[in-house]
Amino acid sequence: MSDLSGESPTSNAPDWTVSELSGALKRTVEDAFGHVRVRGEISGYRGPHSSGHAYFSLKDQNARLDAVVWKGVFSRLKVRPEEGLEVVAIGRITTFPGKSSYQIVIEQLEFAGAGAIMAMLEERKRRLAAEGLFAGERKRRPPFLPRVIGVVTSPTGAVIRDILHRLSDRFPRHVLVWPVRVQGDTCGAEVTAAIRGFNDLPPGGPIPRPDVLIVARGGGSLEDLLGFSEESVVRAAAESGIPLISAVGHETDVTLIDFAADVRAPTPTAAAEMAVPVRADLIAEVAGLHARLRASFARGLDRRTVDLRSLARLLPSADTLLAVPRQRVDIAGQRLPRALKANAAAHRLALTRAEGRLAPQRLAVLVERRRERYELFAGRLSSALRANASAHRERIDRARERVNGLHARLAPCLRRAQDERRRRLRSVEQLMQALSYKGVLARGYALVRNADGEPVHEAAGLGAGDALEIEFRDGRVAVLTTGSGPDAPSSPPRAGRKPPRARGSSRGSSPLPDEDAQPTLFGN
Template sequence: MDDLPGATPTSNQPDWTVSELSGALKRTVEDAFGHVRVRGEISGYRGPHSSGHAYFSLKDTNARIDAVVWKGVFGRLRLKPEEGLEVVAIGRITTFPGKSSYQIVIEQLEFAGAGAIMAMLEERKRRLAAEGLFAPERKRRPPFLPRVVGVVTSPTGAVIRDILHRLADRFPRHVLVWPVRVQGDTCGPEVAAAIRGFNALPVGGPIPRPDVLIVARGGGSLEDLLGFSDEAVVRAAAESDIPLISAVGHETDVTLIDFAADVRAPTPTAAAEMAVPVRGELIAEVESLHARLVGGLTRGAERRRSDLRALGRLLPSADTLLAVPRQRLDVAGQRLPRALKANAGAHRLRLTRAEGGLAPQRLAVLVERRRERFDLVAGRLASALRASASAHRQTLARGRERLEGLHARLAPTLRRGHEERARRLRALEQLMQALSYKGVLARGFALVRDASGAPVRAAREVAAGQALEIEFGDGRVSATAAGEGAAPPPAPPARAPRKSSRTLPKEPAQPTLFET
């Protein structure tokens, strides 16, 4: 039948759907490559995705493979992916049916040897240096004699004991230790947090703020010291406001914190020596300076004393200094009588000449001239006084008119003010009479007081035989309280009120029944 013309050839192979074929390939690849170690260079890494997963590629000179790190695994990785880093990726090979491609699901990352670590550190150093974190102008000189020294290191290692011993030998200072792990996954974050924690201490707070920081660790392998090359540690060291001394490893060990620190020490012991001076040397230097100062002052005083003596010997004697003035005095004494006679003659001549100018006729002429001048000035003064008096009269007239106008306006205002105050006074008087207890007594009530004049408000306050005073509207009477059950005293005969032709004067305001 197959040889008939026009017949379609058939096959006994089954048909696969795309999903079936992709699933079969996935199972084959995962069974064959369940756990692999792949060495390559990280490429295309741009940080974790918004979902938390990380996607990149591993490549070498001839091939490339896609890689993925799931969110839960990424947080546990000891070595975080970085662009260009050569690593050994440990995981499993699987396929992604959506793209018909295969990929490695990474579960762990390791450095591909010491060369990879050095390449990573060189790349990180180049990138941080480009940001200016290692610039020399950022570095500061530690204080000569700090009051408080902060140390970031492990509290159980030999490093802290060496630092404390060296500080005690050179110059004992107050030391604050911030304990951290000095290797492992948490080393970098703990050291960065310690540096920032010391900087966050307030000045003058309950915990003293260090004046200098020492970040120290003993020697170790390149992998052991990686925590001190962490980017967070380098940035914290560069941002520190407190001068920082780096003392990580031995002199041949180099970490990135050494470039960001203000000072690099070859060993932790050397860092302690850089932090404080030697107390004994300072004391010796101060004593030497004191001795030099005392000697200089002594020598200066002796030299000035010697100079003063030499100058004293050069001064002339008192007789020599007074010889010329004494001779001048003698000459002046000899010339004085003649000078007095000549002076008296000159004054006598001046008096004679002045006498000629004081004749009666000349004096009369001078007096006449002064009188004419006085009359002229008096006339001017009289005119000025008349003008001033006229101006003052006009000013007084205007002031009088203004005063009369103000008086005319003031009288109605005062009258209205008096009327208003009188009205208010009458209203207050009416209110006082309404509130006075006299009005209540006039309506038939009575006010009972005890012997001291205090009002009695209740019957239980009255004892038998107690003297009382009862006030009515028209006067007061004295009474004595009877015992319980006693007959009341007879009432006095009623008297008709007498009308008085004159009005009694008003009593002054009294307290009301509601006042105590």
């Protein structure tokens, strides 16, 4: 039955505010879904927010669920979120009133089986390979016999004992162990720090810098080996300046550090075998080479002895070689006494002749001749010096007379030049005064200018009331025109003033002549 009064019917249901309804829905959802495990693929992950929280979604083929990881929980996660990774999220369902949506607050993340881990590793491997971290040209051969070997592994496991035992058997070397956890949340960070720590050791420092690194771990499940596939570990291995041998797991286990390392060993024991050669084999090889060297030297000596003997049989004997020189010596010995006597006689004769030339009387005559010659030369030199000085004195006197004559001629020339320039200056000054309009004004004329300061040449261009300026010889006067044109009447003289007389005329002279009888600009 309709309400005839026209008023709307009332309801017994209470009114909810938006906040009250949102709060009630939040409590209902949280009570019904305290803790849940949700399996899905991570979507929309862009890394932690600037606040430290992480926001993304979990999806499957039919639905999508918003997810959030708070800052304090994010640092404790065993599995870090990655785009496209299939995980099992453990947390609680709640609502977000600001968007009228529900979401899961994640407290733990787990891989959704081995397939999810393999997919994550394949995607990470593809991305790192695209950066060139696995390129073959980056890899180097470890040194043949390193002095120091650095090992990154757990100090309490069987791996380090196997490595040390095998190194002791093959070739004992100095070993530095950097202890790390080989599984768990901190495994990747510790292995990264160990690789970079070994590379940061200075050569020649108190702690020797390794020549080769071994990153080793025993076998384990795929989840146990994940620390050696983290991106930071792979980058540290690729950037290592020390050759690195990867020995993680057994031969069938594969981690991403194996692709970035310079050499991959199937087991930690095999890594020790790759790091050093067998000392006994080297000793045996050196001994064999030494024996071969001794045998080769002996064979070479024998062969050269035989060759020397063969060549010696071809050479003539010493008596045959020395027979001719011996005969020459005997003949020279027989001729030597006679040659010595003849040589002494020849020198005695030369000394006798020299003694005759060096007699005192002869030397005195020779000295006297030299003295006369020197005195003659001294007289000639004195005369030549006096003649030369006289000739120079005459030339100096002639030069002085010439300079005095030039000086006497210079003064009149300067005066004539000054007079000529003074005359030319006076001519130019007279010409300038003749051409200057000031001279015209001095003869009684005036110069009329308009308001723009330009000369006025004709009266036809003037109108009544135009401002003019008249320049006389002794100053300027500003005037106003009272008419225009040549026939304009002149303004009547003011009362009490006489008509102007011509400038320069004497008292009692006749008034100005007509306009036609006035003098021109350049004449009277």
